[in-house]
Amino acid sequence: MTDDGAGLAGFHALPANVATEALLTCCSSPEWARALVEARPYPSVDALLDTADAVLAGLPESEIDQALAGHPRIGERPDTAASAREQAGVATAADAVRSALAAGNRAYEARFGHLYLVCASGRSGSELLAILEDRLGNDAETERRVMRTELAKINRIRLRALLAANR
Structure with a gap:
């Protein structure tokens, strides 16, 4: 740019x-x-x-x-225009993907004690779900570092x- x-x-x-x-x-x-x-x-x-x-x-x-x-949860109704643009790929996701994202958000928050944050721009709901599922395997320290990197993006x-x- x-x-x-x-x-x-x-x-x-x-x-x-x-x-x-x-x-x-x-x-x-x-x-x-x-x-x-x-x-x-x-x-x-x-x-x-x-x-x-x-x-x-x-x-x-x-x-x-x-x-x-x-930041709103991935898959929930975005509260700002920026979040809506960033999560545009989720808006068109199938109901099953949206349901899985909701369940994944709950599992993530239970495991790590904070919101699942990912740079969602240009990514589909399915891709965001796959990233969430992969990150659930991280230890807390690794995940906190990944989350900070995503926040910077x-x-x-x-x-x-x-x-x-x-x-």
Whole structure:
């Protein structure tokens, strides 16, 4: 994807409180949003994305839990336009796949104590179900690491969309 200098300039021009609120639509961790606002200006979109990844990697688990709280379960009715776009492949899934995703979500949450999070963009319901079933075999530490990686992917997609909206 091309560097969106116009969107980055628009992001830099936002007052801190407005920029923070905009970032919270990408990731609901207040600490993550605050750190990204405080690090402005960025020389490039890549620098913003890299900073977003670095901040996320350093967040305590309590902030990751807040970030997870901003995401619907895979297969449930998305609560934001971003989630609806990201889960578009689930919307057309067969009833059996949707039922299996619901059961898998319950099993996942019982096993790991948090929401099953996956970067769903461009993936079918069946593919998301297969990923969920595979990840149920992870130990808790591995799964927490995988979940953070998926969260970073989602944040990058949403940050790019935010910049596109700030042109």
